[in-house]
Amino acid sequence: MSITPSTVGPAALELRNVAKSFGAVVALKSASLTVQMNSIHALVGENGAGKSTLVKIVAGLYQRDSGDFLLRGEEVDFSSTAESKAAGIAVIYQEPTLFPDLSVTENIFMGRQPTNRFGKIDRKRMRREVQGLFARLDVRINPDRPAEGLSIADQQIIEIAKAISLDARVLIMDEPTAALSGVEVERLFAVARSLRDEGRALVFISHRFDEVFALCDTITVMRDGEYISTDSIESTTVPEIVRRMVGRDVADLFPKQPAEIGEPVLEVVGLNSAGIFHDVNFTVRAGEIVGLAGLVGAGRSEIARAIFGVDNYDAGTVRIAGTTVPRRNPAAAMSLGLALVPEDRRKQGLVIDATVSRSTTMAIQKQLTKFGLLTSRAENAAARIWASRLEVKTNALDTVVGTLSGGNQQKVVLAKWLATNPRVLIIDEPTRGIDVGTKSEVHRLLSELAGKGLAILMISSELPEVLGMADRVLVMREGRLTAELSRAEATSETVMYAATHASEHHS
Amino acid sequence: MSSTATIPAQTTAPRVYRDYGRPAWRRILFTRESAVIGLLILVIIGATFGVRNFGSPITMTYLLLDVAPILLIALPMTLVIITGEIDLSVASMVGLSSVLVGILHQGGLPIPAAAAVAIIAGAVGGALNGFLVTAVGLPSLAVTIGTLALYRGLAVGLLGTTAVTDFDEFWTSLAKSKIGETGIPSIMIPFVLLAIVFAVLLHFTPFGRGIFAIGLSPDAATFSGVNVNRTKMILFILTGTLSAFAGIYYTLRFGSARGDNATGLELQVIAAVLLGGVSIFGGRGALHGVIAGVLLIGVLASALRLANVTSDVINIITGVLLVLSVVSASFLAWLQKKRQGPGRLKRGRTPAAKA
């Protein structure tokens, strides 16, 4: 089933039968990965397959329990990320982790700042290098601003810039594009290709197959912590890869069913917030999925937050079924039937150190009380229902959600909000970092919910997702709505045009 | 909740979800709270046999009278620390409340009225802390270092050089009275009632769940509809109020209202709360552990004083205990990780074969 590419000299990076467990959780059983110089190697697998764990072992962040790890043919054993860095490995982690108080420049050079003879940091040189780097990546972020407050996308871009500036021989990217939109992805790919052509080895992890097939030369599939196969990209197809990842065939990827469109449920009128968004007007009707598209940083998430009441706004009204939603009061919005699945799962969607049970029931605690008292028994009972409905992969309900894989965490967030039985669901990047199987489940689920009369506002940076799922597409650019497109009108071209050009008229 | 969605049945059998990953005895026994309670029992047994006079009932009376203010303040302090905040101004509030009771009583107000004013002042003081932390968005450590100075300054400023000592015999003896023949001070009645209220609030209500959620991740709590600012505000008000109540007790027990009453008590309260297993970073802790922590320090101090060990040794022991309690917790965690390391591989469950 697997084709081992012919090897010319030692591989840049080779892992054989690597195992790793966390307490009782087996993350890797026998993972293998061979990456050649001069190539871009895709690593794919379902959520929880163990991709990120493998990356962290290579990075020296985790130590493997058993198995072999070779770098250019030599056995290595890293006990810290500093060692792997010194050995020429650069890693872009799945979750960007920057120093919020430090400037963008310092973030990029931390720990390896250029210094003069007296050990004084050479700020001028650091600045020059950052400017060169940003020019190469066409990044427009002020290098002197602190990392605090940057959007996830900007953070991801800085992670990429940082990894590239390391000038490493092996570059591993764990879902670097999950937060990025088309333009940035293209730019990243151009850089990745030029790095490959310089003779470096790259590993690219992604759940987006179009990207994988556009960029990579070789592809390795993992499942349940085990190595499944390695093929050259020309010799395989998407359905074939999906079958190996999931172990079965996956049907329609975007099965939005037509649904009865009812009365307007969510109405947003003249919403304005200085510096963030301006004069935003739209409605979402019962049974309708409205897609909100735009480039990263267009301000879509901010609108969602303002509607839900997490952020304040300067002017405007939000109504649900005719009732005005009070400002800055998420609890009130929830009781009116509003649910928000936020974009940052680990910081906003979940209390990452809480148990699966508590996380799932977090938004419905009040309904679970008897005489005002809340017991773990009631929570577990409710959580069990929702965990099994969404097929959350965990063995006990008191597992800490932070230890679940990204996709399973997303399922818990969905369960938490579906449990509230909402009338309006705002879902920000519903499938970010989710594998194909789960993704199609999520889409099927959204479609079904709409069919039952739920009004859904779906914010997504993935164009195919928007086009496949939405009955209507709103497009934003720099804090303003620039277009409203019906399902028929919405194509990649019309949406991208609206996302990059100011509208001639305000709607 | 009604079912809004049904996921199409998968080819695999439905997953079984156990409620807990570990058996009950391990969950209950291997906690910080149980460790503190166990240590408390050990120390009591040891002191009863090892220290002359410790076994006498009067010991318990004095002990409880001594630790009552700490017990009272530790209740809301536990909740505040679980949200990830801290209140260093509590002891100053005890002093301010004491002074208020003193001067108002001196000015002719009966004790209940003076006490009511003091309680209101406590609530207002707590609300000021809460306002600065929630509405202005300042770190509580910094805010309450400021109000620590402010409230103590008001107390000393209001009463000056004097101490008010002429309180009605009725009230002062009430503060020291015992429940019937038991030797248990009457102050334990309000304490036990409050402890129950706080335990229920923290462990069995959505409000309490919110407190833990805030401590673990304020952002995620906000996104789940927890009103973070209101919760913190309520907790700071509760802390101020109970500190004022402790101040009234303090005043009546010693029959003396002074500006410098209870100086340094804040660190004792916090030490006891932390010893009881509450995480200073928020999100973790339980009230029974905290109560055991307060009693542990109290019993140790009492036994050591009886054994004529001087106050400095008591301080050393308190300090070392605090350090050991946290260090041992991370040592045990480390040990467990070591033990469960590679060796566990063979015992790992085989993931369900799906193909």
Next chain:
Amino acid sequence: MTMTLTPPSAQTPAPSRSGFTLGLYSFLRARETSILLALILVILVTTIKNPNFLFSPDGWRDLLLTPAILILVAIGQAIVIITRSVDLSVGSVLGLTAYLTGRLFIDIPGIPIIAVFVAGIVLGGLLGLINGALVAFAKVPALVITLGTLYAYRGINVLWAGSDRINASDMPKDFLALGTSSLLSIPVLTIIAVIVLVAAGWYMRNTRGGREFYAIGSEPAAAELYGLRVTKRILIAFVACGALAGLAGVLYAARYGTVNSQAGSGFELDAVGAAVIGGVAIFGGSGTVWGAALGAALLLTINRALPILGVPDFWQRAVVGVLIIGAIVLDRVLSLRQTRKLLEERDDSNV
């Protein structure tokens, strides 16, 4: 944001500003500036009320001298807080080294003064090392550990000193002179404090090590991903803090001349307070030792100014409390206004 200031050129897409504008801008915005202004204001107002506050030789000396010891402790505290820890044991460490100082002079007659300084700094550093090791290796929150060692160190001090008291007559005149004498009308203690401040300030701003303190405090998880040597840095921060408290203990003995087992108790809150007033974020990652030092100076200068301004003795503490709160509220309001301005600027640039 700031894109309006300089349109991005083709070469450098990132907006940039000239070094000078940048410097001026950050100076005006800096937290340290507002504290400095507040300090100058306090001195000005008090001096107008009573010229002796600044213009008598004693007034001038005390103005510079009084904050010197707290400045040293606050510098160490700032370094520790910047790495997202806190050291509550500094008061106890100061007490122990102050007593050690006295004991050395009594027990080893004729001991060179420099040896006593070294002993104090080494003892302080060792006590700091204990704190640091517990925090770094046991991965336990510093607030808990140092609250524990606050009690433990003080207890050891009382156990050691008992009710003994070191008097001025127990220590050599030369040593005591250090506590009050001046060089070119600047007190020696102040000179020591300023030298330490300049060195620490330079290190924290301009070296890899210094920046790593900020990085670790800003986001410990990221520090681990970056492969920074977190354990080593935390140890260094605590040792530095302990050593500075140790140095402060020796100077305390020189300045006050009498030492008992309670010397320096309560210093921890002053030190943390000074750092906080000076704009060191209590949760790490930002602030400077300069700010902490200015905070210490402001705190103690206000203390001395209040009686002159006619605030009765008993009310002084309340006023200090109001000032601490006022300082942090003001800082917050200013930074909120700044954020707002940046947002509005961005609006303009977007149109």
Next chain:
Amino acid sequence: NTDGGTTAGGDAGSANLAVTFLPKNLGNPYFDTSDKGGETAVNEFGGTFAQVGPAEASPDAQVSYINTLTQQGVGAIVVSANDPKAIGDALNEARDAGIKVVTYDSDTEAQFRDVFINQADSAGIAKVQVDMIAEQIGDAGEIAILSASANATNQNAWIELMKADLAENHPDITLVETVYGDDDDQTSFDKTAALLQTHPNLKGIVSPTTVGIAAAARYLQTSDFKGKVALTGLGTPNQLRDYIDDGTMTAFALWNPADLGYLAAFAAKALIVGDITGAEGDTFEAGKLGSYTVGADSVVLLGDPYVFNKDNIADFDF
């Protein structure tokens, strides 16, 4: 030497001669000296001596110690009160348990103790200090007082009497301010500095506390005010020897604290064995100090304060 005539006398042989001293706080040289005197006395009459106490002078901490001593069932507690009322109930409980209570140095209200050993009567202490400062500043000008804690019973009593004396007999002296150093070196030191700045015309400082006077002397010694501003009050010779020698101060007063403790211990013993009950007119033997009589309000007076100056200070070592 007890004669077994009284009712309690029968117990004399088996009397509980455990005497525990409870000073305001530990680590205070004044109490060290006085309690040493107490220890000497207890050893002389064959009892068991102990000293316990809090690190910082606060009444609540003293209460815990009194309670503990009650539980231990000592024979007598000799205590210097941090508050005249706050420790009263605890003392009464101790007395209910058969423990004799002697206060020394700083008294409680009379109903809480059996006997108070007064180091010198308050009027005398106040007078000697006023006389000293008046002489040193030429009976005219501004003076200030640097006291211990704001609540200290004895200091407050003396200060009131000093004010009365000043108003009556020294019309040209104005008391401009009273500040409190809390018996803490650093605080007292800084308060002295503040006083001198605030009142540029200050002629003298009176510090009726041993900690305060030493701190003030140390500040004066190195300041421009040395020799210009007079300093006097209550202090121990060892602390102040240098300042007398170099002219920072000319005179100060104190009773002999060792004698105070010595007398208190003997009073405790007399109470235990039943020689006295605390009634006015009771007499008892106090070893080398001779015989003493209990006065009104159960007060025993040690004697007059003693003034130390350049001529006599070399004769003392405490």
